[in-house]
Amino acid sequence: MATFIEPKILKGFRDFLPAGEIARRGLVERMEACFRSFGFVPIDTPALEYAEILLGKGGGETEKQIYRFKDNGNRDVALRFDLTVPFARFVAEHRGELSLPFKRYHIAKVWRGENTQRGRYREFTQCDFDIVGSDSPAADFEILLMMKQTFQSLGIGNITIRINHRGIFNRFLERLGLRDRSADILRTVDKLGKIGRDETLRLLSESAGNAAQTILGYIETAGTFEEILRSITEASGGESPESRRIARIRRFMDDTGIADSFVLDPSITRGLDYYTGVVYETFLNDLPDIGSVCSGGRYDNLTGLYAKESLGGVGSSVGLDRLIAALEALGKGETASSYSKIAVACVKEEDGGLYQTLAGRLRTAGIPCEAFLEEAKLAKQCVLAEKKGAQWLIIPGARPLTDPLALRNLKKRENQEGLSLDDIIQILRA
């Protein structure tokens, strides 16, 4: 007796069935169209790299989560766990071939052996876009504008992007004599939304002592964009290049008419150490609880690990899985299970070539069309067509290319008889 291998996949990994994959592709394609319209270009890097390259001087959490092994040539290799580190290596390696500022996007899978109990996946897709080699506030702003446009093009333009500047915060900490605790404090502040006010205050007291309440007051500064900017500028010792940068970005927002989507939020710091300037997170106004769907910021040393020349930039990353969950929750998810809305029935199997010719004319007219391959009762073919996500079924005559055609509306369960292919094209375009 034959024994079978149980068909199963690894925990934290996923198959994508057609409906799910069509939804993902649809999202990615719309995002890409937006990136491309801004002149951003795609790149790709290997899934597998030298572990040394990916881990850098790092360690800690990353080291524990990374898929790392010896390959057949005994090289110490690992699967990429994000797109930022490979991008840094890429820019250092190809510096001479890139024109700065370099605007690139990269949509690809990454792998982390995370704890799946928290609903995390071990294989997931990241969508990163960055401008490297420009220190201008216009670069910060372009990333923000592209975020706004991207969500607009996905049909979820009702967003709030909360921005802040780490540099202003650091000037504020400097005045409190806490500059050396900055990393700790920024990480604590970043958790405010998750752990709440009291716990934040408790943690702040640990790193900032008596100043904890002052810091909490700072990050909770309320008011309009301008009021908050004025208030934190004051708290950080008056005007500075950083506060002027925020004011400049604000002007850009006004000039493009998108200021309504932005809030200056002194509590946004991003946990990651490599951000040095503007930072931001994006929330869906109709679904704020899902958390940030697109975050990023400015860093001033992307390539430092791999090259002497220090290159700064600004970028953002969309979490595709969270975005899809959000769209589903909002009832805006793509639900098609096929790209083809019409099929040609198979009345007589030997006429298959003629059915393909019919279908081919629709395809040439820009209408995807599946040809059914096997003879079966029409009722059965209608059921199959519906299962496959089609709305129409063409029923050819005995001489498929010359006899009039019948068109079945699968939802209404009605036939229209005596049609030409042109009639059908008209009906489908209507």
Next chain:
Amino acid sequence: MATFIEPKILKGFRDFLPAGEIARRGLVERMEACFRSFGFVPIDTPALEYAEILLGKGGGETEKQIYRFKDNGNRDVALRFDLTVPFARFVAEHRGELSLPFKRYHIAKVWRGENTQRGRYREFTQCDFDIVGSDSPAADFEILLMMKQTFQSLGIGNITIRINHRGIFNRFLERLGLRDRSADILRTVDKLGKIGRDETLRLLSESAGNAAQTILGYIETAGTFEEILRSITEASGGESPESRRIARIRRFMDDTGIADSFVLDPSITRGLDYYTGVVYETFLNDLPDIGSVCSGGRYDNLTGLYAKESLGGVGSSVGLDRLIAALEALGKGETASSYSKIAVACVKEEDGGLYQTLAGRLRTAGIPCEAFLEEAKLAKQCVLAEKKGAQWLIIPGARPLTDPLALRNLKKRENQEGLSLDDIIQILRA
């Protein structure tokens, strides 16, 4: 002093710079558009699977080439080395969720630790398309038709698809009393093109003894499609379901007007053991020496390793790297280094928001447009625009949204002055 990690990638792996990645995406997008027009749907599977799943009962070459390791949970895992095995596992696992015949495509990366000296890559992209769950010759034909259409849509429709039927060959071997040597003989015959006539004869003598010359005669049968079909039908003992299938497929070719692109070639067998029916390879008539750019065939037991129900199908695979090499050799490669052909110059950095508004109007009109971010001499901005692959540069006035615009043709080094944005849109669309 800081020490740097040398930015390098693993041998056999590749970075894709924008121009290369744009060319790859362009190809993939055109292929996908063709697949979708036939009603094929995309799926995706994990890059990493249980090694047991991927290796099956296998071993041999695959076992040596596969990237296999123990993950952090001590599971025996491996990177997929093709898309066929994961597809078999996928179909077995999701059988209840799929409507048969199931027409899917899958374009994704696979990994093999191959010898890179032969110019092979260790990470490469496969494009597979299959119809599972139909035994009809109409399914065989649809794959062939879609291959023809795909190459047509890539601008290289001048192809020859060489097809054959393994079953007819096996009937022929049966008559020679060599049915049990079939696998060996098919593998030898598959090498004819590579190793030449004499070496083929020598190898055939080893497995087939005196019959070697007869076999060589069979695989070298010449004539028209019909003549060859008649001749091999005779040599295999007369009409059979297999010869009737080829005749039926031939009729489909005639009925769709694509018969000219097909040759019946008894020497095509495909090396792989799992093919059981029709097999085929695709050659570019303008570049035959590059070898087959798209091959495949019918298999009658895709899922046997993972499920009791045996499901057959037919499919094909495009080698993306070979295809790109071919297009380049034919001077038909995509060479754009950007999607955007026009940029807005930055005359005064603080007007960045207004430049984005200008650029945004072009984007809305369907014209990708990059906005330059930093003030620089116009001559320098022209050079940058050209480097980035743009053909036009918009030079805004002091009041960017109301003053007339200048448009620089970067190739001709000419300015047109006094234009409105609508004028520019007209010029770009012309």
